[in-house]
Amino acid sequence: MPLDLPPDEAARFHTTGEAPAALLDLVGSMANQAAVTALRLGVFPMLCAKPYKAAEVADSLNADQDGLELLLAFLTTAGYLTCDAEGRYFVLPTTKAWLGTGYGTALRLWSAIVSEYWSDLAESIACGPRADFYTWLGDRPFELGLFQSLQRGLAEWMIPEVLNLASVPENARNLLDVGGGHGWYATAFRDRHPTLTATIADLPSALDPYGENPTHPIDLANPDFSGLSPDVILLFNVLHGFPAHQAETIVHTAVRALQPGGVIHILETTSQPRGGVAEAAFTDGFALNLWLTQGGRLHPTEELSGWLMKAGCADVRITELERSASHTLLSASPVPPDPR
Numbered sequence: 001m002p003l004d005l006p007p008d009e010a011a012r013f014h015t016t017g018e019a020p021a022a023l024l025d026l027v028g029s030m031a032n033q034a035a036v037t038a039l040r041l042g043v044f045p046m047l048c049a050k051p052y053k054a055a056e057v058a059d060s061l062n063a064d065q066d067g068l069e070l071l072l073a074f075l076t077t078a079g080y081l082t083c084d085a086e087g088r089y090f091v092l093p094t095t096k097a098w099l100g101t102g103y104g105t106a107l108r109l110w111s112a113i114v115s116e117y118w119s120d121l122a123e124s125i126a127c128g129p130r131a132d133f134y135t136w137l138g139d140r141p142f143e144l145g146l147f148q149s150l151q152r153g154l155a156e157w158m159i160p161e162v163l164n165l166a167s168v169p170e171n172a173r174n175l176l177d178v179g180g181g182h183g184w185y186a187t188a189f190r191d192r193h194p195t196l197t198a199t200i201a202d203l204p205s206a207l208d209p210y211g212e213n214p215t216h217p218i219d220l221a222n223p224d225f226s227g228l229s230p231d232v233i234l235l236f237n238v239l240h241g242f243p244a245h246q247a248e249t250i251v252h253t254a255v256r257a258l259q260p261g262g263v264i265h266i267l268e269t270t271s272q273p274r275g276g277v278a279e280a281a282f283t284d285g286f287a288l289n290l291w292l293t294q295g296g297r298l299h300p301t302e303e304l305s306g307w308l309m310k311a312g313c314a315d316v317r318i319t320e321l322e323r324s325a326s327h328t329l330l331s332a333s334p335v336p337p338d339p340r
Contacts (some may be wrong), residue, residue, distance in 0.1 A: 035107060043057060044099050051090045136293075155182065173196065176234070179202050239304070248310075268328060269283065271299070274326075279325055
């Protein structure tokens with residue numbers, strides 16, 4: 001939680017340089033770990049229900065009282081909690097509004113990623129990225145569950161708008177969701193368009209053999225859509241996991257797989273978000289994390305559009321999502337061959 005500094009103190013850090021601004025980053029890193037610890041121990045859920053004294057929290061959670069008291073004191077200074085004259089700790093409304101709902105999932109996952117990968121950032125920049133994110137994730141069931149929950153929440157939030165924007169040809173019968181192992185987009189399109197059969201193509205480890213939709217295991221870096229005849233292809237949040245040359249190949253392969261009259265929809269995190277300073281800073285951090293963990297990158301919208309046109313599409317439609325200031329939808333269809 002960013003420190004809520006009074007104007008004169010904020011000026012010393014942010015304007016005059018009398019105080020080291022990096023100290024705020026250090027305190028923020030400490031506060032992040034403290035907040036994640038409070039989530040892991042169950043402190044926030046307990047205090048969201050009602051206020052308690054430190055000793056009561058420690059007793060209920062079977063925690064060390066001295067450590068718990070210090071944790072609560074720091075969370076109070078950092079802006080997550082407040083404490084009354086009787087020593088009872090209350091969750092602030094801003095904390096309850098986010099950490100009391102789903103944002104705690106994002107905080108815990110990102111904390112684990114940063115702890116695992118960013119400690120080696122200097123070595124990675126000097127020698128190249130590890131790029132083993134999904135292997136690392138597959139070996140950690142808890143973090144994998146957090147990741148899947150986060151992906152599900154993101155999909156559920158954007159699906160209503162995406163369904164209204166992503167057209168489906170009138171006679172379409174087959175939809176191919178590339179990299180959509182969780183199945184939420186495929187299922188949503190199938191439910192909106194009952195005549196569609198939705199197939200999910202993804203890494204074997206990401207596919208659910210007991211899911212509602214047919215599956216097609218592929219190597220995302222070198223996809224093979226043989227035997228499939230899609231009228232609609234979804235490439236949602238996939239391309240940013242790859243460097244430009246591989247991402248372009250995936251786009252070309254997908255366009256070639258489309259049936260005549262088909263359409264491809266690409267949903268990606270934009271490299272130039274339309275939100276404020278915090279959104280821009282997170283996007284730049286996300287871009288660095290993509291490279292560090294997967295060897296990927298954020299691809300500018302103009303670059304994605306150019307790949308579609310080089311693959312034989314025309315009239316690329318670009319829509320900036322309203323529900324997410326950092327996502328853009330591109331839709332296009334291949335140009336029909338000249339019958340002459």
